[in-house]
Amino acid sequence: MKSAYLYVRVSTDEQKRKGYSLPEQEDRLLKYCKYNNIEVKGIYREDYSAKNFNRPEWKELFSEIKKKSSGEDKNILFIKWDRFSRNVEYAYEMIGKLRKYKTTAMAIDQPIDFSVPESTVMLAVYLAVPEAENTRRAQNTANGIRRAKLMGRYPNKAPIGFINLTLMDGKKTIAPKEPEADVIKWSFHQVAQNDHKISEIMKIANEKGLICSRSHFFRILRNPVYCGLISVRLEPNEEQMIKGLHEPLISESLFYQVQSVINTKRKTTSKKNDLRELFFLKGFLTCPVCDRKLSASISQGRSKKYPYYHCHDGCKTRINAVFLNECYQNKLQQLILSNNAVELFRNILEDQNIKIQKASYLYTQKLLERKIKERS
Structure with a gap:
């Protein structure tokens, strides 16, 4: 090996900016090339997941390889095979493409001698282990989210109208966020009255401060989180509703009334709101x-x-x-606001912050009540 391209990768942009993995990988590869008298023809730094090869830096590296003459042997070096790929199928496909351009991919910590037929067994192990880790990690995450939902907690990113909070015990919850929460309440009540077209209600809601698309607005109307229920998928075709610990924006009866309005084919009786x-x-x-x-x-x-x-x-x-x-x-x-009016608005904002804290305390109280009931 006389020359090589270096490829270093982390999964996210945050790891790239705040972590030390990229510099550490690059430093080790440079020392390896210096020790083995290998000329470095380029360094490609990636901050994308390895679930496939749809990555900007890899695409640029692959384009560079295709530009070189076919008679020249080329090499790509990285630390481990999980930096190359975390999907066995895509990895073998890419190795085949590289061979067409007389290019060899190699991990310095997990070297493979492709001239030995039995080495393909080790390559299969090196490629399969990262994919298995990814699958196991995803499964553990899904199980953790399901357990949290069964306990009445909402562990995902808060839907519009709510905000994510971390309680004093370290557990996460959601609480109403203004002004979106009030606009969503108003939207549910307007749809339930069945006097206006939903598109007109959405337009007014947007003007009131609820910024979302038409499809997102319909997802809001169908989301049971707003009435205090959390949907938990137990089996592919089995779903269960759990009473959440968070503060609901609307009642369950209003939510199901809105579902009836949305799902019933009807002749529009809504009034024009021009x-x-x-x-x-x-x-x-x-x-x-x-x-x-x-x-x-x-x-x-x-x-x-x-x-x-x-x-x-x-x-x-x-x-x-x-x-x-x-x-x-x-x-x-x-009109110009007086000093008293400015002070009033400041007090209103402080009261809103108190409401968020109150929601956090109410969540903790409900959690303690549930634990007491379970032990009694």
Whole structure:
């Protein structure tokens, strides 16, 4: 071996930035090449999983190998075979591709003499062990998540409207997160009323601060976590609902009412909500004559329609909606928050933080109550 490309790999970007594995691998490979008088033609540093070869640095290395003349023997060095691949099938396929370009892959800690037929047995072991480790690790993780869910804990990343918390005992839970939690509550209640199209409800929810796609919004409506239930898959076709320890956003009855609305094929009875943006002051205005709340509607003129805020029968109060909306918006722009208002908002934020802490304490209390019941 006169020359070689060096390949070092870790699984994640965080390991690349904060860990010492990449520099350690590179340093050992460089010392190996110096000791054996091997010219280093390039170093490729990777921060991708080895479940397949769809990795940026490996693709670049493979392209470089294909550019070289076919008459030249080429080599790729790495520390162990798990740096090369953690999938037996893909590993053998890639070794075959490298052979077409007269390239040999070699692990300095697990050397293989490909000229000896029996060496293929050791290669199979070196490649199979990392795949078995990955499979076992994935299975252990899945079992741990299932056990946590059976205990009523939600161990995954918190869904929108919740936030992940770590309790004083080190266990993880989720708690409501504002303002998304309130918007989600509002969305469930609106869908349950079955008065508006779900797409219209989603649009208003987005404006209120719930930023998500249409498909994500439907996943929210179908997620039992919001009513305090956690879905646990026991068998491929068997699923169980566990009462969670976290604080629910809605009741179970409301959740199943929404499922009925979503899953039932029905003739749409929802109302168009196009007027909502035009008459956004409706319900907040009072008549200057009779002190009753003003309503709103559109009057048909000869050539076009005219929007008005108006009073009820018997009162002739009528105000152009476009004019009044512009006056209201201009007045808002002139407002400046006083020091007292700023202080009030600061207190509101502090109260919100207290709510999160309260959710953590309630979770701990429920956990202790469950343990007492189990022991009694």
